[in-house]
Amino acid sequence: MKKYGFGVDIGGTTCKIGLFETTGKLLEKWEIPTDTQEEGKNILPDVAASLSQKMKEKGIPQGEVEGIGIGIPGPVEANGVVPVCVNLGWKDMDVPKEMQSLMEGLPVKAGNDANVAALGEMWQGGGKGCKSLVMVTLGTGVGGGIIVHGQIVAGANGAGGEIGHITVNPHESIPCNCGRKGCLEQYASATGITRLAKEWLAQGQGESLLDQAGEVSAKSVFDAYKQQDKAAQEIVGKFARILGNALSNIACVTDPEVFVIGGGVSKAGAPLLEAVEVAYQEAAFSSCAGAKFALASLGNDAGIYGGVKMVLE
Amino acid sequence: MKKYGFGVDIGGTTCKIGLFETTGKLLEKWEIPTDTQEEGKNILPDVAASLSQKMKEKGIPQGEVEGIGIGIPGPVEANGVVPVCVNLGWKDMDVPKEMQSLMEGLPVKAGNDANVAALGEMWQGGGKGCKSLVMVTLGTGVGGGIIVHGQIVAGANGAGGEIGHITVNPHESIPCNCGRKGCLEQYASATGITRLAKEWLAQGQGESLLDQAGEVSAKSVFDAYKQQDKAAQEIVGKFARILGNALSNIACVTDPEVFVIGGGVSKAGAPLLEAVEVAYQEAAFSSCAGAKFALASLGNDAGIYGGVKMVLE
Numbered sequence: 001m002k003k004y005g006f007g008v009d010i011g012g013t014t015c016k017i018g019l020f021e022t023t024g025k026l027l028e029k030w031e032i033p034t035d036t037q038e039e040g041k042n043i044l045p046d047v048a049a050s051l052s053q054k055m056k057e058k059g060i061p062q063g064e065v066e067g068i069g070i071g072i073p074g075p076v077e078a079n080g081v082v083p084v085c086v087n088l089g090w091k092d093m094d095v096p097k098e099m100q101s102l103m104e105g106l107p108v109k110a111g112n113d114a115n116v117a118a119l120g121e122m123w124q125g126g127g128k129g130c131k132s133l134v135m136v137t138l139g140t141g142v143g144g145g146i147i148v149h150g151q152i153v154a155g156a157n158g159a160g161g162e163i164g165h166i167t168v169n170p171h172e173s174i175p176c177n178c179g180r181k182g183c184l185e186q187y188a189s190a191t192g193i194t195r196l197a198k199e200w201l202a203q204g205q206g207e208s209l210l211d212q213a214g215e216v217s218a219k220s221v222f223d224a225y226k227q228q229d230k231a232a233q234e235i236v237g238k239f240a241r242i243l244g245n246a247l248s249n250i251a252c253v254t255d256p257e258v259f260v261i262g263g264g265v266s267k268a269g270a271p272l273l274e275a276v277e278v279a280y281q282e283a284a285f286s287s288c289a290g291a292k293f294a295l296a297s298l299g300n301d302a303g304i305y306g307g308v309k310m311v312l313e
Numbered sequence: 314m315k316k317y318g319f320g321v322d323i324g325g326t327t328c329k330i331g332l333f334e335t336t337g338k339l340l341e342k343w344e345i346p347t348d349t350q351e352e353g354k355n356i357l358p359d360v361a362a363s364l365s366q367k368m369k370e371k372g373i374p375q376g377e378v379e380g381i382g383i384g385i386p387g388p389v390e391a392n393g394v395v396p397v398c399v400n401l402g403w404k405d406m407d408v409p410k411e412m413q414s415l416m417e418g419l420p421v422k423a424g425n426d427a428n429v430a431a432l433g434e435m436w437q438g439g440g441k442g443c444k445s446l447v448m449v450t451l452g453t454g455v456g457g458g459i460i461v462h463g464q465i466v467a468g469a470n471g472a473g474g475e476i477g478h479i480t481v482n483p484h485e486s487i488p489c490n491c492g493r494k495g496c497l498e499q500y501a502s503a504t505g506i507t508r509l510a511k512e513w514l515a516q517g518q519g520e521s522l523l524d525q526a527g528e529v530s531a532k533s534v535f536d537a538y539k540q541q542d543k544a545a546q547e548i549v550g551k552f553a554r555i556l557g558n559a560l561s562n563i564a565c566v567t568d569p570e571v572f573v574i575g576g577g578v579s580k581a582g583a584p585l586l587e588a589v590e591v592a593y594q595e596a597a598f599s600s601c602a603g604a605k606f607a608l609a610s611l612g613n614d615a616g617i618y619g620g621v622k623m624v625l626e
Contacts, residue, residue: 075600132468132469146566146567148461148462148466149461149462149464149466151462153461153462153566153567153568154568155445155567155568155569155601156445156568156569156570156601156604157568157600157601157603158568158600159564159565159568159598159600159601160566160567160568161565161566162565162568162598162600162601163565163566164565165565165598166562166565166566167558167561167562167596170558178598178599179599180596180598245480245483248480249479249480249562250566251472252472252474252475252476252477252478252479253459253466253473253474253476253479253563253566253567254459254466254468254473254566254567255466255467255468255469255470255471255472255473255475256468256469257469283480283493285472285475285478285491285493286491286492287388287470287471287472287475288468288469288470288472288475290470291469
């Protein structure tokens with residue numbers, strides 16, 4: 001094992017880059033803008049220039065770098081090829097091949113950003129010490145990443161871990177962004193929780209702190225929940241039941257050691273985690289009921305941690 | 314790679330044993346009774362004696378045997394230890410350790426029988442050529458096995474692939490064998506299909522071939538379905554929708570290349586496969602909608618094929 005590795009998390013506006021020791025220690029992190037002009041043809045050269053510059057600055061020779069692992073905001077095939085990435089303008093981009101030719105042959109791997117973040121949380125975050133994990137990212141949507149035998153489950157079509165699109169309510173009338181109806185994402189994302197709250201409040205079932213909070217949001221719901229607000233308890237209860245049921249079904253597939261909950265909504269912290277864990281335990285198949293629950297702990301750095309971990313295997 | 318390997322599928326009444334070439338060719342198969350007396354303490358010695366006898370008979374030296382892979386009818390930890398197996402009377406049985414000491418140190422692996430059968434179907438059966446697969450066994454119950462990166466997903470508690478206990482109907486009033494309510498197994502097993510049929514016929518919605526068929530069964534339902542019987546079409550349609558929806562949710566977790574359908578109910582063949590595939594495609598997240606569907610092709614031999622495959626990795 002060489003001494004250093006790079007993790008890169010390419011987003012639609014910035015690329016996050018981390019220089020790591022292969023022990024897992026993050027030495028330095030920085031960002032560069034993502035240039036999506038001209039079908040994103042400058043993105044990888046820009047990243048490569050930034051990595052080379054850093055190696056020069058730190059006096060790190062090529063021979064001391066284990067490799068470069070890159071997270072991409074879209075589906076990535078198991079070999080690192082990106083068929084289409086709308087956010088970056090890419091089509092049929094062979095990320096390992098392109099990047100390797102820019103970096104004098106250093107080993108390069110690429111994966112979907114949600115899956116890579118899951119690997120990061122397994123390595124140095126909320127799932128540390130585990131080899132099988134389900135990462136649940138509660139943000140504007142619901143993302144996920146599945147780890148089995150310590151490795152990312154990319155899936156045959158790059159759709160491994162697309163748990164936000166598990167159908168949880170076949171009777172839903174409003175469509176999800178994916179065009180189908182009743183996806184987990186419609187209830188368990190920040191947007192989904194806000195919607196559950198508005199529906200509850202519209203029923204006028206009594207006073208609530210949420211009536212005075214101005215614009216209702218996932219954050220205001222969890223703030224009121226922490227103050228034992230009755231309406232917030234009902235709303236969080238419904239959210240937790242839907243998510244807990246979905247996770248209990250996932251457990252019947254890969255039976256993970258731990259569920260790691262991340263994303264903006266997870267900033268609600270321990271009370272959210274506890275509500276979801278209790279709902280999970282009520283719904284779970286008995287063998288799986290003891291799965292651990294943990295909050296993601298790497299925040300926005302999960303992608304660079306997971307990136308470098310990809311090239312350490 | 315050595316020339317030979319053994320696959321063993323231990324059941325509650327008989328142990329199936331196969332002698333294979335490591336190329337995948339089944340040379341010979343036979344059965345011995347499973348002696349469950351005295352907490353099943355004779356089971357592994359009986360199997361070992363049978364294997365030694367066969368090696369002697371064929372003149373196969375120890376050095377030409379790659380190993381022995383064993384399927385067990387219960388949960389098996391990733392290291393091959395069986396915490397409890399009610400069917401065999403075992404408690405805390407370290408299968409690899411015990412069997413290895415009986416077979417002069419030959420490599421031994423053990424796995425849950427449904428998972429091992431899935432591996433067999435991947436290697437030489439309905440999923441041949443694929444590295445990611447979901448096996449669905451429609452029998453008295455609904456079993457399953459998940460393969461990712463060419464390997465069994467045993468799960469943290471040996472519950473990987475327990476897809477029969479995915480909750481598909483939270484409003485069910487009748488309990489499943491597992492004690493919970495609304496499991497996939499309650500609708501998609503032979504028992505489940507029979508129940509769907511009885512419920513439909515009790516509504517008296519018109520004449521059906523099933524009214525004349527005597528005792529209704531999954532087989533009589535599919536026989537009538539093949540003759541375009543209206544009631545059977547409704548019943549199979551409901552079965553297929555429930556199963557297709559559940560598989561579309563599993564696809565959002567591991568995104569397999571192929572779903573392989575086996576078990577007694579799958580003897581209904583192509584019409585069953587087509588009904589499930591169509592229902593799956595209607596329900597699936599777009600990226601996964603192209604997953605292949607295949608019938609299991611190894612029948613009761615899937616376990617011995619998967620057994621030997623375990624020791625070839």
